[in-house]
Each structure stands twice: as C-alpha cells, then as structure tokens.
Amino acid sequence: MCCAEKELGIYFFELSTAKKFNTNEKKRKKMSFEMQKSDTFDPRQTLECGQVFRFCEIENGFRVISANKQCKILELADRIVFETAHDDYFKKYFDFDTNYDIICKNAKEDSFVECAMQFGKGIHILKQDIVETIFSFIISANNHIPRIKAIIERLAFNLGEDMGYFHAFPTAEKMASKSVQFFKDMGAGYRADYLFETAKILCETDFSVWNKLETEDLRKKLLQLKGVGRKVADCVLLFAFSRTDVFPVDTWIKKVFKDEYGDMPAEKLSKLLVEKFGKNSGYVQQWLFFQKRSLENK
DNA sequence: TTCCAGGTGCATA
C-alpha cells in the first residue's frame, strides 16, 4: 500500500488479503488501452475536480474504482496508458467519445468562461455508475470531501463485494438489506436514513427507462429520492446520466457568482445559468468549480 | 473551541 492510499484510508489492498491479491493478479486478464497526451484530457484535473470520490494517486498515475471495476492510469512521457480488464467501460467512463476540442473552442466566446476553461481544460465529465453516484452525492451534502471519501470507503469495505484486490461499491440491494443504524455506524450521520430509504427505492428502479427521459423529467424522478435535492439531483444528472444541460449550484458556485447576482437562492441561480449556457452548462460549471476551489485552497 | 463542508427536509408564514 502506498502512502497516498494509506492517507486516503482507501482499502485497495489489505494486508490480510495480500496473498489472495497476488493470486488474483496472476489470474486476471491483463488488458489495456492507451492514448496520446492531449491538452483536453488531464487525469489529475478530471479526478480532482470534485465529480468522483473513489480514486487515489499512485506512482506515475492514479487508481480508479467504479462500481465493481477498477482501472490504473499511468502517465508516460508521450502517452497515457489505462490498465484495466474493462476497456469499453472505462472508455465510456472517461467520455472519450466526446470531442472536447470543440467544446473548449466554443467556450472562447465568453472571456469569463474562457479563463476558467483554460485553467481546467483537461477535465472530462465522467460517466459514472448511477447507483454509486446517487449514494455518493447524498453523502456529499453538507460534508467535507475527505470525510465523504472515508464514508464511501467504509461502505465499500463493509458491504461491497470483495473483488480480491479491492471492494466494489455496494449494490442497492446490499444497501437495502442493512439498517439505518448500519449507515450511522459507517459515519453517515443524519444521512443514514436517506441512504436506507433511497436504497429500497433504487432496488425497484429500471434505469433503462430513466435513461430515456428528458432532463427535466429525470430530475423529477431523482427529486423523489430521500436526501436528493436540486443540487444532488443535478450532480447525478451530470456525472452519471451525462446531461450537460444542468448547472449544479453549491457553496463554491455561489461564491463565483456572488458579485454578479448577489445572494440568490441556489435553484434560481441554477435555472438562470442553464438559460445562459444551455448544453454547455455542465462543462462550464466544472471549469468554474475547479478553478474557484483550486485557487482558494492554495 | 468554533467554524464549515459540493444541502436537504420540514415547519411556518
């Protein structure tokens, strides 16, 4: 286990399962894909811009877990290598079908947006697992990122399938099989009830139907889940359903627009920003969020 | 010790 993994409390490797890990590593089918380095894809920016919680830094790259799959990203001099047994899944996950050159080019029409875009030009909007994204962002409400990560890792370690060398994110069925007290014991605090109640509903949900809904109708479905308000719903719409016509407004985005719009309610500000940025709202939001948070945390 | 965090639910007006 590397230092960064220890610091994050991420259980990618466990000493007790080290032997099993070695065996499984040998058995595991070695697959990978790679890409030339590009201005419009930066693994660090993509992972550290706040849209995802299950990753950690390793030597020359990152390790990412999504649902029950994992990928190692290695940054070499001229290219980026993705080591994973799930090539197709992670090509979609990192949104490599979208042409970010065009998106970034369009952003140059607005000098305010262009500045943020240049700062976070390497960000890709991930296409994450729906169940994992819903639970993760319910946990994220009124919470610090290190604590969000810690709660998620405890859930995975205690409830997720043991994949040999990491634990999968728990399924909705697994989550629904536990009690509210279990989620309190995981450190979820007052969100324990939200996780339990939402798990029961997600067990019965057909996401293939949700995928076909218009953004507004899909948001209404998400808002019926306990612990999901406008902001969490918009994060799920953007990071799991690839709906870029949403603008999640949180404390950081409020700070960004405070001078221009004053202390406007989040929902009102979100609607106003979607009217302004349309289909590019999601990208603009991530650039602005990443820039504001990065500069203030320096 | 106090503040605050990628907010939400609920009661009240």
Add this chain to the structure above:
DNA sequence: TATGCACATGGA
C-alpha cells in the same frame, strides 16, 4: 413560494 432552522461528523 419563500424563509429559517435543525441535522451528524470531523478536519482545519
């Protein structure tokens, strides 16, 4: 529809 408060927890 808008406003205000309570809600767990732990790092800074």
